Amino acid sequence: MRLAYVKGPPVAVFAGSWRCSTSPVDGVPIALGEPFGDCDPGVAKLISIATTVRYVKLMGAKVYVSNSLGEEGVDAAFAGGADGVLEELSHAWGEYKEGAKFVVFSTSDVAELVNAVRGVAERAGRPFDVLVATSFDKAHVFVPYADGIVVTGGWVGIELAEVSRLPEIGRCINCGVDYLMYSGSLRRCIYCGRRLIRVISSTRPPRSRAVFRSVFNKYKGLSSLRLKIV
Ligand SMILES: [Zn+2]
Structure with a gap:
């Protein structure tokens, strides 16, 4: 099922690639409102757990x-x-x-x-x-x-909804912008010129803690994401 992230905090953390045919890599942030993959709707619970952990980490805790x-x-x-x-x-x-x-x-x-x-x-x-x-x-x-x-609980509420299209998404980490490419195609950020990173990935890194950790660390400074339609 093609899914978007429709309700929850401004930035959630994706998890559950193993339940998807198309998705971001586990640990990659997704923006509120963003279509993100073709997945079993059960990924909502996994995204909720990952997102909750991220927000406690941001408080400065282990x-x-x-x-x-x-x-x-x-x-x-x-x-x-x-x-x-x-x-x-x-x-x-x-x-x-x-x-x-x-x-x-x-x-x-x-x-x-x-x-x-x-x-x-x-x-x-x-x-x-x-x-x-x-x-x-x-x-x-x-x-x-x-x-x-x-x-132990109180997991952050995350809601997903079915969508009709899954555009390519290019992300500029520098500007905190996700380009949703419903018609156009961009390789570089229109604001800063940096090369965009694909959010929905065709690569499947191994399902290991070391990999999860390195992806988390790559994005931990990203606190907001704006969607831009192109
Ligand atoms: Zn940029």
Whole structure:
């Protein structure tokens, strides 16, 4: 099904190329309103996870997810820039455990968190990193007090809709413009002259965390995208 990104934040992160015949590469931002691929509508959930992780990253946090998201959800999280999977870390919940590098806290407010952390530290007498398990809407409260956030839910709402045409899209990262080529064809940005990058890609990089991470890093500075019809 040819799909556009019709509702959600101004910029989302695409994930789920493995459910598409035509699509961007996983980790590539897509703009609100933009047609982006020929995919199973189930990619909405994957785009939602990737986008949520990106926005928590932009708050300045390290972001972890649980493997209860399933293989596809975890891959989507890495497309959004996730730093790791909780179950793959040496961790303990709420109390220090011998050998743990991370202690995960789940609290309702900052005072409760910092006092719980101090209590654990007094008993542990060992260094550990503090992770806070929380939903997306609360993440900003805890980011200044934690070494990382484990996102447990509250995923950003993403809606997709079927469209009749899928134009070629050329992107200028410098200007933050996506050229939707419904009639014309451009190779260079009309504002700055730089060569445009194709958003919908024919290349299929391997479905690996290292690849997701490098694509995320390439675009992490891109905060807005304007659509231009040509
Ligand atoms: Zn430009």
